[in-house]
Amino acid sequence: MPKPGGASAVAHPNIAFIKYWGNRDHLLRLPANGSLSMNLGSLKTQTTVEFDRQLKTEQLRINDKDALPEQVKRVSAFLDIVRQMAGIEHFARVDSQNNFPSGSGIASSSSAFAALALAATRAVGLDLSEQALSRLARRGSGSASRSVPAGFVEWRAANTDEDSYGSSIAPAGHWALEDCIAIVSEEHKAIGSSQGHKLADSSPLQAARIASAEARLATCRQAILQRDFAALAQVTELDNHLMHAVMMTSRPPLLYWQAASVAVMHAVNDWRAAGTPACYTLDAGPNVHVICEAASADKVATQLSEIPGVVRILRSGLGGAVQSLD
Amino acid sequence: MPKPGGASAVAHPNIAFIKYWGNRDHLLRLPANGSLSMNLGSLKTQTTVEFDRQLKTEQLRINDKDALPEQVKRVSAFLDIVRQMAGIEHFARVDSQNNFPSGSGIASSSSAFAALALAATRAVGLDLSEQALSRLARRGSGSASRSVPAGFVEWRAANTDEDSYGSSIAPAGHWALEDCIAIVSEEHKAIGSSQGHKLADSSPLQAARIASAEARLATCRQAILQRDFAALAQVTELDNHLMHAVMMTSRPPLLYWQAASVAVMHAVNDWRAAGTPACYTLDAGPNVHVICEAASADKVATQLSEIPGVVRILRSGLGGAVQSLD
Numbered sequence: 001m002p003k004p005g006g007a008s009a010v011a012h013p014n015i016a017f018i019k020y021w022g023n024r025d026h027l028l029r030l031p032a033n034g035s036l037s038m039n040l041g042s043l044k045t046q047t048t049v050e051f052d053r054q055l056k057t058e059q060l061r062i063n064d065k066d067a068l069p070e071q072v073k074r075v076s077a078f079l080d081i082v083r084q085m086a087g088i089e090h091f092a093r094v095d096s097q098n099n100f101p102s103g104s105g106i107a108s109s110s111s112a113f114a115a116l117a118l119a120a121t122r123a124v125g126l127d128l129s130e131q132a133l134s135r136l137a138r139r140g141s142g143s144a145s146r147s148v149p150a151g152f153v154e155w156r157a158a159n160t161d162e163d164s165y166g167s168s169i170a171p172a173g174h175w176a177l178e179d180c181i182a183i184v185s186e187e188h189k190a191i192g193s194s195q196g197h198k199l200a201d202s203s204p205l206q207a208a209r210i211a212s213a214e215a216r217l218a219t220c221r222q223a224i225l226q227r228d229f230a231a232l233a234q235v236t237e238l239d240n241h242l243m244h245a246v247m248m249t250s251r252p253p254l255l256y257w258q259a260a261s262v263a264v265m266h267a268v269n270d271w272r273a274a275g276t277p278a279c280y281t282l283d284a285g286p287n288v289h290v291i292c293e294a295a296s297a298d299k300v301a302t303q304l305s306e307i308p309g310v311v312r313i314l315r316s317g318l319g320g321a322v323q324s325l326d
Numbered sequence: 327m328p329k330p331g332g333a334s335a336v337a338h339p340n341i342a343f344i345k346y347w348g349n350r351d352h353l354l355r356l357p358a359n360g361s362l363s364m365n366l367g368s369l370k371t372q373t374t375v376e377f378d379r380q381l382k383t384e385q386l387r388i389n390d391k392d393a394l395p396e397q398v399k400r401v402s403a404f405l406d407i408v409r410q411m412a413g414i415e416h417f418a419r420v421d422s423q424n425n426f427p428s429g430s431g432i433a434s435s436s437s438a439f440a441a442l443a444l445a446a447t448r449a450v451g452l453d454l455s456e457q458a459l460s461r462l463a464r465r466g467s468g469s470a471s472r473s474v475p476a477g478f479v480e481w482r483a484a485n486t487d488e489d490s491y492g493s494s495i496a497p498a499g500h501w502a503l504e505d506c507i508a509i510v511s512e513e514h515k516a517i518g519s520s521q522g523h524k525l526a527d528s529s530p531l532q533a534a535r536i537a538s539a540e541a542r543l544a545t546c547r548q549a550i551l552q553r554d555f556a557a558l559a560q561v562t563e564l565d566n567h568l569m570h571a572v573m574m575t576s577r578p579p580l581l582y583w584q585a586a587s588v589a590v591m592h593a594v595n596d597w598r599a600a601g602t603p604a605c606y607t608l609d610a611g612p613n614v615h616v617i618c619e620a621a622s623a624d625k626v627a628t629q630l631s632e633i634p635g636v637v638r639i640l641r642s643g644l645g646g647a648v649q650s651l652d
Contacts, residue, residue: 205531209530255591
């Protein structure tokens with residue numbers, strides 16, 4: 001039954017050490033390979049959903065603006081799954097707010113669909129398990145499956161909807177890492193992730209990336225569990241390069257890196273060679289996530305802000321699970 | 327018999343559309359895949375070699391300076407092959423001059439070993455066929471095999487020394503292309519190509535790059551023979567990204583791109599989208615070779631020089647074969 005007044009939830013975006021790029025099933029968003037990320041506690045999406053029999057269409061506002069038609073379409077398709085689960089047909093009023101810029105390589109869709117999954121299911125009176133909620137969030141955006149559980153989260157690849165969900169491998173407090181995000185552009189990217197995933201198989205390199213992903217997942221999992229920064233840095237940068245290699249060799253090619261992105265990459269490598277525990281990774285956009293140990297984060301953020309082309313720095317430590325605000 | 331006064335030769339470096347990266351045999355420099363390039367007529371290496379029984383060691387000067395010990399070692403190893411062919415044991419006096427900066431992604435070793443191969447064999451009184459000279463030059467630097475014949479040159483992969491050499495697929499006059507080289511750094515690169523080739527197999531992507539190389543070679547050969555710039559641009563940039571993908575995912579990773587390299591890459595893509603026949607490719611260094619139709623070269627060079635981080639532009643049209651100066 002729709003809950004009067006609706007329901008609200010808040011979720012954190014995540015940044016992946018081992019990347020998700022390409023699907024074995026685009027409709028179900030079953031990923032080509034497993035991935036591993038950490039939630040970013042300072043960055044948030046807060047979403048309220050109210051199903052209302054009076055509504056004649058879906059109503060979606062993002063950051064206090066009416067959403068674009070393609071955004072409404074994507075959210076409606078997602079809410080159709082929730083309506084089917086609940087056996088209702090009402091349209092919904094959805095209001096979503098980010099405290100960070102969207103569409104520039106900070107995975108706003110991860111927190112957006114994690115928060116939407118929880119708010120929408122609560123708004124229809126459903127109380128899903130974490131696993132079921134992660135599976136549902138995945139249907140809206142693959143990486144959203146990793147924003148449902150807390151802390152360090154692994155999303156295993158699987159051949160069925162039932163088996164593909166995120167689970168926490170360590171809580172937020174396990175390791176004091178920080179993500180200093182060097183913002184080099186706040187423009188929306190030309191080709192978003194959902195379209196990009198469909199191009200992955202057009203690269204001659206995707207099969208090799210996938211074939212070697214399980215080994216990197218194991219290395220990364222162990223590096224996190226053992227708090228081994230050097231190992232984490234090496235596998236994170238390698239996996240990042242592998243994903244961007246696939247992107248830039250797909251048809252059409254996707255070259256998300258900008259000049260300043262590469263300047264940051266070289267600087268981070270120089271700093272690490274000089275002893276600072278920092279490494280980089282980029283999502284489908286030009287901004288560079290510089291992961292470092294929290295004790296070095298002030299220094300890293302200051303140095304990043306001095307690199308030409310870096311507009312500003314966003315900072316975040318680890319984050320918890322998606323939360324209901326009711 | 328050593329020729330009194332020695333012998334001189336001049337050769338042009340080349341820029342590859344389909345790249346050489348990795349060997350099936352490092353000692354013989356038998357490449358993992360075939361490659362295709364054009365010689366750059368305005369850029370030259372001129373080399374004089376004189377074998378002299380009075381000498382107690384090899385003497386090598388490059389650009390009017392005594393060469394570094396590792397350069398002497400590499401040249402000596404190459405001259406050993408020539409001495410063996412000629413049945414002599416004299417050391418040689420070698421003087422080599424480039425009219426362009428070396429070690430920054432302009433393949434100075436290609437022209438250097440092509441000129442050295444011709445000058446050294448003439449200096450011992452040998453007169454090799456083009457094929458034999460290309461095979462010999464290959465032993466000094468793989469890409470030098472492509473600087474021996476004229477114009478557009480293909481170097482076929484092969485399993486034996488006898489079968490791996492460059493041959494011209496079209497003369498210099500076949501197609502009026504120009505290479506506008508955006509110099510973003512004149513520093514010597516940290517890891518040179520010879521070392522880099524040995525790292526290629528440490529990338530999880532090298533096998534996939536090699537497996538798909540023959541198809542790209544065929545596409546590129548046809549694009550050149552038909553003077554189809556759009557097809558040449560697409561396959562050249564794809565192949566470039568594939569090589570750099572292997573480089574940046576090898577252990578240790580080789581990230582030759584600098585910030586300004588990426589700025590140039592985006593600019594060239596924008597220009598081409600707007601109708602200018604131009605595309606980019608980079609060798610093992612940060613400088614960007616912008617290949618364009620000669621009619622557009624003035625405009626391209628001017629626009630390149632306005633990109634922040636571009637220090638200067640070198641320009642060259644097609645070049646002929648290695649030439650004896652005697």
